[in-house]
Amino acid sequence: MGIRTAEVLIEARGLTRRYGPTVAVKELDLTLRKGEIVGLLGPNGAGKSTTMKMLTGNLAPSAGEVTIKGISLRAEPKAAKSHIGYLPEQPPVYPELTVDEYLRFCANLHGVPGKQLGDALTSAKRDCGLADVGSRLVGNLSKGYQQRVGIAQAIIHRPSVVILDEPTVGLDPIQIREIRTLIAELGKAHTVILSSHILPEIQAVCDRVMIIARGTVVYNEPISATNNQSSVVCGFRRPPQAVHLADLEGVDGASPLGDGRFIVSALKNADPRDAIVAAAATNDWGLIELHAQQRTLEEIFVELTSTDVRAAA
Numbered sequence: 315m316g317i318r319t320a321e322v323l324i325e326a327r328g329l330t331r332r333y334g335p336t337v338a339v340k341e342l343d344l345t346l347r348k349g350e351i352v353g354l355l356g357p358n359g360a361g362k363s364t365t366m367k368m369l370t371g372n373l374a375p376s377a378g379e380v381t382i383k384g385i386s387l388r389a390e391p392k393a394a395k396s397h398i399g400y401l402p403e404q405p406p407v408y409p410e411l412t413v414d415e416y417l418r419f420c421a422n423l424h425g426v427p428g429k430q431l432g433d434a435l436t437s438a439k440r441d442c443g444l445a446d447v448g449s450r451l452v453g454n455l456s457k458g459y460q461q462r463v464g465i466a467q468a469i470i471h472r473p474s475v476v477i478l479d480e481p482t483v484g485l486d487p488i489q490i491r492e493i494r495t496l497i498a499e500l501g502k503a504h505t506v507i508l509s510s511h512i513l514p515e516i517q518a519v520c521d522r523v524m525i526i527a528r529g530t531v532v533y534n535e536p537i538s539a540t541n542n543q544s545s546v547v548c549g550f551r552r553p554p555q556a557v558h559l560a561d562l563e564g565v566d567g568a569s570p571l572g573d574g575r576f577i578v579s580a581l582k583n584a585d586p587r588d589a590i591v592a593a594a595a596t597n598d599w600g601l602i603e604l605h606a607q608q609r610t611l612e613e614i615f616v617e618l619t620s621t622d623v624r625a626a627a
């Protein structure tokens with residue numbers, strides 16, 4: 315079964331969060347399917363942490379709805395949250411506990427039954443490379459190992475989805491590599507969402523990238539589609555819905571750029587320009603811009619997140 319038809323684990327619709335006059339997240343839609351490792355990429359302040367707090371039920375949205383495995387987070391928070399493991403940006407550290415004591419405490423919080431506690435502890439430690447440090451005090455571990463403990467507490471109750479907020483921030487380059495390897499391993503058994511403002515991090519571990527800028531999703535594509543993918547930028551006087559472009563022949567996906575413009579990613583070896591011209595004529599979309607381009611994810615990221623570039627466009 316392909317990812318596109320796999321079970322939907324998280325569905326968010328119209329998620330919005332205001333802090334006083336600031337709109338941190340605005341009408342954000344997100345679908346996460348089983349088996350994916352999705353990266354939320356965005357500059358500082360884009361709304362990644364706020365989004366993750368809402369997806370994990372740690373922050374109430376001002377508007378919008380989240381369901382986890384079809385369970386409404388608002389109506390049945392406890393049942394919905396049981397399917398989620400969360401590593402917040404500032405992990406709760408209990409330096410005076412040993413790794414085993416801390417993980418046992420977290421397992422209890424998540425309602426892991428006493429009989430399964432031993433197994434849960436052993437497998438979380440094994441998966442996170444902590445098998446040898448169970449009796450060490452958390453406070454005495456290196457930052458990289460403390461982060462492993464943070465990830466272990468997120469998977470101790472074997473959730474369907476693991477949500478990691480900036481999991482490599484503050485680590486040295488070797489620790490960063492180790493944590494990335496660990497996340498890639500986790501992704502074999504879990505579905506993962508992680509946030510980062512570091513592009514290579516997303517490219518190294520994720521199979522889909524969602525770029526967030528100013529609280530909304532501005533790009534949402536498989537990483538494979540962004541590796542020197544050819545894409546087409548087009549603009550219309552009477553723009554269609556992105557989904558209508560996405561359905562055209564030779565098109566893999568379409569994301570709005572604002573002002574009636576879209577970036578349309580082409581399927582491998584396809585050139586969707588003819589189909590776009592034909593559809594624009596048939597549907598009277600008023601085609602005013604159309605050009606193909608080879609772009610790296612970095613170029614896409616810079617274009618979509620830079621206010622100055624967009625304002626100039």
Ligand SMILES: Nc1ncnc2c1ncn2[C@@H]1O[C@H](COP(=O)(O)OP(=O)(O)OP(=O)(O)O)[C@@H](O)[C@H]1O
Nearest residue numbers: 333336338356357358359360361362363364365511
């Ligand atoms: N508790 C709060 N009160 C007021 N404003 C907030 C609060 N939390 C976040 N914001 C604002 O909401 C916006 C989004 O913040 P958020 O932390 O979600 O972004 P982020 O993408 O995670 O960035 P970072 O990587 O810097 O954490 C920012 O403008 C931020 O200043």
